[in-house]
Amino acid sequence: MPKICILGGGFIGRFYAESLIGRRGKDEVKVVFSRSQETVDRFAKDYKVEASFTDMEQAVAHSDSEMVIIALPNFQHEEAVNLCVKHKKPVICTKPLGRNADEAFRMMKAVEEAGIFAGYLEDLCYTPKFLKSLKSVQSGAIGRVLWAKSRETHPGPHADWFWDKNFAGGGAIVDLGCHCIEISRNFIGKDIRPVEVMCWADTQVKPIDAEDHAIGLVKYENGAIGQFEVSWTFRGGMDLRDEVMGTEGTIWVNTWLRTGFEMFTSGVGEGGYVAEKAESDSGWQFPVGDEAHELGYPNMFIDMFDSFENGGQPMETFYDGYVVNAIIDAAYKSAESKLWEPVELKEWRGQTGLSKPSVFQEYDSEHWFIKDEILPNGDKVTIVKEKSTGKIKEV
Numbered sequence: 334m335p336k337i338c339i340l341g342g343g344f345i346g347r348f349y350a351e352s353l354i355g356r357r358g359k360d361e362v363k364v365v366f367s368r369s370q371e372t373v374d375r376f377a378k379d380y381k382v383e384a385s386f387t388d389m390e391q392a393v394a395h396s397d398s399e400m401v402i403i404a405l406p407n408f409q410h411e412e413a414v415n416l417c418v419k420h421k422k423p424v425i426c427t428k429p430l431g432r433n434a435d436e437a438f439r440m441m442k443a444v445e446e447a448g449i450f451a452g453y454l455e456d457l458c459y460t461p462k463f464l465k466s467l468k469s470v471q472s473g474a475i476g477r478v479l480w481a482k483s484r485e486t487h488p489g490p491h492a493d494w495f496w497d498k499n500f501a502g503g504g505a506i507v508d509l510g511c512h513c514i515e516i517s518r519n520f521i522g523k524d525i526r527p528v529e530v531m532c533w534a535d536t537q538v539k540p541i542d543a544e545d546h547a548i549g550l551v552k553y554e555n556g557a558i559g560q561f562e563v564s565w566t567f568r569g570g571m572d573l574r575d576e577v578m579g580t581e582g583t584i585w586v587n588t589w590l591r592t593g594f595e596m597f598t599s600g601v602g603e604g605g606y607v608a609e610k611a612e613s614d615s616g617w618q619f620p621v622g623d624e625a626h627e628l629g630y631p632n633m634f635i636d637m638f639d640s641f642e643n644g645g646q647p648m649e650t651f652y653d654g655y656v657v658n659a660i661i662d663a664a665y666k667s668a669e670s671k672l673w674e675p676v677e678l679k680e681w682r683g684q685t686g687l688s689k690p691s692v693f694q695e696y697d698s699e700h701w702f703i704k705d706e707i708l709p710n711g712d713k714v715t716i717v718k719e720k721s722t723g724k725i726k727e728v
């Protein structure tokens with residue numbers, strides 16, 4: 334059981350600490366780093382952490398840092414990974430892995446060459462609903478996946494650095510699209526190569542250089558399409574939804590808003606907190622029973638620590654983080670060029686040479702089957718296509 338060091342005592346650092354200390358019961362956060370003395374002191378007090386630092390290297394190098402969790406702003410991920418490599422510490426890093434694919438690639442290579450354990454903390458690929466849907470998809474319940482769409486929209490992030498393109502690497506696409514892209518990739522199949530991206534992005538509301546709203550399509554080599562919808566301008570809380578369409582079925586997942594827990598209040602009590610990114614503390618509210626669990630954090634850490642302890646690889650690796658960053662880079666290019674842009678992958682570890690499979694069904698030896706339906710008047714129609722002439726008709 335490794336002793337844990339958390340780098341970053343902010344929003345996600347605290348969520349991680351809650352998930353670790355409150356769930357596995359055997360994990361211990363022993364070391365913490367944060368930029369300011371005030372934050373690090375508060376974190377150390379709240380989570381009873383023995384060693385706290387405002388110097389990152391001291392935290393990483395500490396003898397009780399047996400697994401380092403990176404919960405720092407995007408522009409500090411590479412520096413933190415390099416310190417873990419230098420001190421040979423196993424490392425798990427929050428999303429997005431890099432601000433761009435070059436950064437992510439360097440991080441991936443650095444940990445692989447150093448031979449240290451590394452995992453990508455993509456929590457939304459560990460939510461209870463996601464894991465169950467993925468299992469159904471993988472067991473063939475919805476046939477071949479044709480379209481996997483994922484949406485994350487909310488009224489915008491909680492800290493200054495997110496809004497600065499240089500620190501964050503972009504806007505809503507890199508911040509939220511990274512989740513949506515990896516969700517679609519999982520459904521479509523991680524060994525299926527993403528080939529090109531078409532993306533619309535705009536700054537519709539906020540006074541920033543980055544995009545606050547975007548929609549993108551990711552084409553995969555087997556003909557499947559991924560779709561992401563992201564926004565920092567959405568009003569009404571946080572909307573986390575996925576849709577998967579296959580040849581034999583459909584899955585709709587709603588993770589956050591209006592999932593069966595609704596409350597009216599003239600004013601929320603203590604602290605006014607309802608759920609992440611809730612916009613109001615009075616009127617109708619949509620609280621979430623167990624926020625950390627619904628967001629996938631405990632399942633994610635179980636996978637990370639079990640994989641580490643068993644000498645295996647977690648479900649989400651630095652390689653996955655790199656592929657996601659490469660898709661995001663193509664999305665930014667496409668938003669500029671208004672064209673389909675190729676996904677440039679310096680290393681592809683999945684299948685190659687796939688093409689769109691034919692799934693035509695035969696009606697009889699002379700016809701392809703299109704569909705049948707019972708009409709409101711009780712009639713049954715069957716629509717077919719004649720193979721020899723291409724004519725479409727009812728039989």
Ligand SMILES: NC(=O)c1ccc[n+]([C@@H]2O[C@H](COP(=O)([O-])OP(=O)(O)OC[C@H]3O[C@@H](n4cnc5c(N)ncnc54)[C@H](O)[C@@H]3O)[C@@H](O)[C@H]2O)c1
Nearest residue numbers: 341342343344345346367368404405406407427428429492
């Ligand atoms: N669902 C998720 O997985 C999820 C959710 C939120 C954030 N994140 C990711 O976690 C990382 C941190 O985000 P956060 O929301 O915790 O941010 P935050 O601003 O709330 O916290 C950042 C922490 O890093 C520390 N820090 C050190 N040097 C800093 C610097 N130069 N500037 C700013 N902060 C500095 C801060 O003191 C703070 O403790 C980001 O990469 C973000 O994308 C992931």
